[in-house]
Amino acid sequence: MNAPIVRVRDLVKEFQVTRGRGGPPAVLRAVNHIEFDINAGTTLGLVGESGSGKSTTGRLLVGLIPATSGEIELFGETITGKDGRRALAKVRSKMQFVFQDPHGSLNPRMRVGDCIAEPIDIAGGWSRGDRTDRVSELLETVGLPRAVAERFPHEFSGGQRQRIGIARALALRPEFVVCDEPVSALDVSMQAQIINLLLDLQEKLGLSYLFIAHDLAVVRSIATEVAVMYAGALVEHAPKTVLYATPKHPYTQALLEAVPRPDPDRVRSAAIGGEVPSVLNPPPGCSFAPRCPKVMDICRIERPAPRASGEGHAVACHLY
Amino acid sequence: MAAADNTTPLLAVDDLTVRFRTDEGWMTAVDRVSLAVGEGEALGIVGESGSGKSVTALSILRLHAAATTRMPTGRIMYGGRDMLGLSTREMRTIRGGEIAMIFQDPMSSLNPVLTIADQIGESLRLHQGLDQATARRRAVELLELVRIPDAARRVDEYPHRLSGGMRQRVMIAIAIACRPKLLIADEPTTALDVTIQAQILDLLRDLQTELGMSVILITHDMGVIAEFARRVMVMYAGRVVETSPVSALFRRPVHPYTDGLLAAIPKLDVDVRRLPAIPGSIPDPTAVIPGCRYSPRCPIVEETCRREAPELLAAGPEREARCPPRVAALAVERVA
Numbered sequence: 001m002n003a004p005i006v007r008v009r010d011l012v013k014e015f016q017v018t019r020g021r022g023g024p025p026a027v028l029r030a031v032n033h034i035e036f037d038i039n040a041g042t043t044l045g046l047v048g049e050s051g052s053g054k055s056t057t058g059r060l061l062v063g064l065i066p067a068t069s070g071e072i073e074l075f076g077e078t079i080t081g082k083d084g085r086r087a088l089a090k091v092r093s094k095m096q097f098v099f100q101d102p103h104g105s106l107n108p109r110m111r112v113g114d115c116i117a118e119p120i121d122i123a124g125g126w127s128r129g130d131r132t133d134r135v136s137e138l139l140e141t142v143g144l145p146r147a148v149a150e151r152f153p154h155e156f157s158g159g160q161r162q163r164i165g166i167a168r169a170l171a172l173r174p175e176f177v178v179c180d181e182p183v184s185a186l187d188v189s190m191q192a193q194i195i196n197l198l199l200d201l202q203e204k205l206g207l208s209y210l211f212i213a214h215d216l217a218v219v220r221s222i223a224t225e226v227a228v229m230y231a232g233a234l235v236e237h238a239p240k241t242v243l244y245a246t247p248k249h250p251y252t253q254a255l256l257e258a259v260p261r262p263d264p265d266r267v268r269s270a271a272i273g274g275e276v277p278s279v280l281n282p283p284p285g286c287s288f289a290p291r292c293p294k295v296m297d298i299c300r301i302e303r304p305a306p307r308a309s310g311e312g313h314a315v316a317c318h319l320y
Numbered sequence: 321m322a323a324a325d326n327t328t329p330l331l332a333v334d335d336l337t338v339r340f341r342t343d344e345g346w347m348t349a350v351d352r353v354s355l356a357v358g359e360g361e362a363l364g365i366v367g368e369s370g371s372g373k374s375v376t377a378l379s380i381l382r383l384h385a386a387a388t389t390r391m392p393t394g395r396i397m398y399g400g401r402d403m404l405g406l407s408t409r410e411m412r413t414i415r416g417g418e419i420a421m422i423f424q425d426p427m428s429s430l431n432p433v434l435t436i437a438d439q440i441g442e443s444l445r446l447h448q449g450l451d452q453a454t455a456r457r458r459a460v461e462l463l464e465l466v467r468i469p470d471a472a473r474r475v476d477e478y479p480h481r482l483s484g485g486m487r488q489r490v491m492i493a494i495a496i497a498c499r500p501k502l503l504i505a506d507e508p509t510t511a512l513d514v515t516i517q518a519q520i521l522d523l524l525r526d527l528q529t530e531l532g533m534s535v536i537l538i539t540h541d542m543g544v545i546a547e548f549a550r551r552v553m554v555m556y557a558g559r560v561v562e563t564s565p566v567s568a569l570f571r572r573p574v575h576p577y578t579d580g581l582l583a584a585i586p587k588l589d590v591d592v593r594r595l596p597a598i599p600g601s602i603p604d605p606t607a608v609i610p611g612c613r614y615s616p617r618c619p620i621v622e623e624t625c626r627r628e629a630p631e632l633l634a635a636g637p638e639r640e641a642r643c644p645p646r647v648a649a650l651a652v653e654r655v656a
Contacts, residue, residue, distance in 0.1 A: 049513035050484075157368075157601045187368035187540065192584040192597035199594065214514065217586035219594055241591065258518035259588055260543030264566045268547060271518030275483050 004037035005176055005208055006044075006061065011035070011070035011080075013056055017280070028280050030056040032232035033070070035306070043202065043209040045223030045240070047216055047255070051276050052229040054212045058178045060170060061210060062095050063088045074176070093123065096169035100181035102161035106153040112164055113149030119171040138167040142197060161188030166197065170205070178210045195221050199298070216259055220244055225312070228252045231287035232279050234306060238313040248315045251288045286318070294319060329356035330534050331380070331419075331502055336394035338372075338379050344606045346390070351558040353394075357502065357534045364549030364566065365538045368581075370605050371555040373538045377504050380536075381415050398502075417447040420495035424507035426487035430479040430543045436463070437475045440494050447498045462493040466523060485516035489523070494529060505529075506538045521548060539576060542585055546570055551638075554578050557603050557613040564639045574641035574650065577614045612642070620645060 013091035018024075030053045038044045048054040059065045061072060067080045075094055078114045095120075099105040106115050113135045120126050120134060128214040129279040136146045153161055162182060169177055179198065183191040199222060201207055213219050219226055220240060227237040228249065236249040247253045261268075274291035277283060283290055289299040298318050306316040338350040344590060350372040357363050367373040378384055379392045382403065395404040398419070403411065415421075423429045431439060440462055441455035450458065456475065465470035466489040479487055495503055507525065509517035525548065528535050537548055545552050545566065552569050554562040554577065562575040572580045580598040600617040603609055609616065615625040622645055635641040635650055 047514065050331060157604075159601055187602060188542075188581055188584050189368060189598040190601065191586070192595035193599075195586070196594055196597055215586070216514075217588040220588060221592060244588070244591075254515060257586070258514045260517070260521070260541060260547045260580060261588060262542040262546050262585055264546040264570050266546070268518065271522050272515055273519070275485060275516065276513065283531040 003040070005040045005075055005209070006036075006038035007071070007073040007127060008034060008036050008061070009071040011057070011060065011072060012068045013053075013060055013065070016066045026280055029282065030232055030279060031060065032282075034229075034232075034234045035225055036234065036237060038208055038210060039224075040175070040208055041202070041206050041223055042224035043211050045219035045226040046210060046212045046229060047214065047219050047226060048229035049214055049255075049276055051231070051279065052062055053232040054214075054229050054281070055180055057229070058097075058180050058210055062097055062178055063092065064097070090212075093172050094174055095176040095178070096172070096174040098162075098165055098169050098177060098179040098182045100185055102158055102165045102185070105152075105165055106161060106168075108153055110153075111149065112151055112153060115153065115164060116149070116168045116171060119168065122173055131135075134171065138170055141170065141201070142167045153202075157190070158186050162186060162190075162194050163197065164308075166201070170201070173205075175206070176208045176210075178212070180212045181214070182211075184213065184215060191218065198222060211268050216256060228255070231277055231282060233287060233303075233316065234314075235288065235316050236314065237306070239311065242311050242313050247310070247316050248313070248314075249288075250292045250294050250319070254293075286316075287300075322327065329363075329397070330359050331355075331357045331398040332382065332395075333376075334397065336376065336379060336392055336396065338375050338384070338392045339390045340448075341388045341390070342606060345352075347606050349558055349605065350379065353555075353560055355553055355560075355563075357536060359501070360528075360532050360534055362528065362537065362549045364545040364552040365536065365555060366542060366552060366581075367518065367555035368540055368544050368602055370557060370602050372558040373555050374506050376555070377506050377536060377538050381419060381421060382411055383421075405549055405622065411529055415449070416432065416443050416495075416500075417498045418497070419502045419504065420500040421504040421506065422488070422491045422495050422508050424510050426484065426491045426511075427479070429491055430487060432479055435476050435478055436482075436490055439490070440475075440497055441481075443494055443497045458497070459493070461464045462497055463490070465495045465496070465527070466490070468493075483516075485519060488512065488520055492520075492523065492527070496531060496533075499531060500533060502534045502536065504536045504538070507540070509535070510541070512541070513626070517544075520524040524548070540551075542570075542582060552582070557609070558605070559612065559613060559642065560640075561643070562635075562639075562641045563632075564635075564641075568636065568639060573647050574635045574639065575614075575643045576618050576620055576646065580617075580619075 011034050013066050015028045016025045017028050019026055033247045046054045060067050063079050072080045074091045077091050079088040116135050116138055117131055120131055135149050139146055144163055183194050211222055223240050225239050226243045228235050230251050272291050285302055286304050287298045304316045304318045306314045308314050333355045336353045339346045339348050353376055365373045425650055437456050437459045440459035444450045444455040460471050460475050468474055468489050509520050549566050553568050556577050562578050583596045598617055611626045611628055612630050615621045628642050630642050632640045632642045633647045635647045
């Protein structure tokens, strides 16, 4: 296996929020001491429900927002801390971002060709001819005809727009792409096309992905490893086949059980109660404790640290 | 209202066609859709965007803007009357009274400046003539019925104080306030997290049994259909392409679109190297496609499919499919 191109250690992100007019500021800890690696050419699937901190993690990773503490190393450069900005500038062109909403992320007044070439224009140093050739090449890569370059984003369906978003992300030949819910706004028949496209691109271009999603089935179809987030913390992390075969954390188990399967004979067990806690007032101890069917006394007092349990499987739970 | 006997469905939609005005002229959003819901039955309508599933549901309650919609044609029989012929006033007594509806986004369906008590009470005062105090008491009971913890306190709160899951519970409480005979649920769990979705589906199923309601559940999610519905209707580009008991549909889909849709769903329980995607895209609603609307994407397309619009054909017990080649193949198989 290759060396990791992404190393995250003890990463924390806090936001200051004011509650009510003139109220005292409160601290919202969106990302709570998380760690993971992503190896070259692989995909880490980051799974969680709303408010789990998965999107914040994605934004931290490409330097869109600064970390509160902890360390992010990309391609051997540490982009957090004192010299972070300079390090980030060095590696910025190697990474890109694909957004969930292909409607909101493309400028409606720009032709598709210009949308795709925007990163090229910002980077500079390309001749007109090279730029046009690159746009045609990118369109072909994502399975769209060349002529699309002259049209406007609104003329396309969600799936085609997501192809345009991916073409733009690939413009500067990145090695690492953060995909934040890239298929959750799409219809099922489009979803499969985009997942297959991302898999093809990974094979052809050797890309590494951080694939953020709430849909465990979608993640299974693309990830190499899977990390499960809950209320800002990583509760479980394992190679894909291990995680889906032997989920250990009670939250992962509940999450897998809750997914409706296209199988009318299956009888799902009753849903777990409660809701995702606010990260504004996190309960002491394990944040899943209030909903956990296997909760013990210690869970409400002490926050469990992630522990390795063989086969690259790590679980943050007092049961193990 | 007199209880219908077993042969008369609670609601029978016959040949419903709905047309919208667009910049490019009139567009047919729902094309000759027929469906029937029996008492206590759970019917699922599944389809992707532009399939016409939501428009069908909205049309049952005549909830379309008159300016951009031509009056739907066909018949919507409920309680022995055609709802398309009812006056606005008569429709108002049915809506929220005998037939209730919940929507995908509970935030935009709730009024942000009214308390939960006011909003549940509105329907009780309107349909059942309850006074303020009785309505409030009944609102608390309803919140308990939809399993909102601490209902007596929550009833006086405003919607923004509630999570998405709790808001959807409030919407359900409003919908069942007048003991409707039919609940139309349009993507009720799509905006919710998966653990909350499971809670809401559990709740809907329990309420259906407790109250003996019929439910029409509209969704894009085949998993939700498999879990909740007994019968299912698959829609594509404004038309019904297949109707079937749920178990038979999943065991063996007849229409190639149903086939493709089931195959394209990412699998949770097995590893699949590449998902068999359906090629092409969902057609633009204003596009004119001669013949079968699925023909441009269909893997078993034949010459006639591109010319002649197929009818729904019988394809087994309680099953129909709009695909002559497949239905013919099935018939041959049955003889052999």
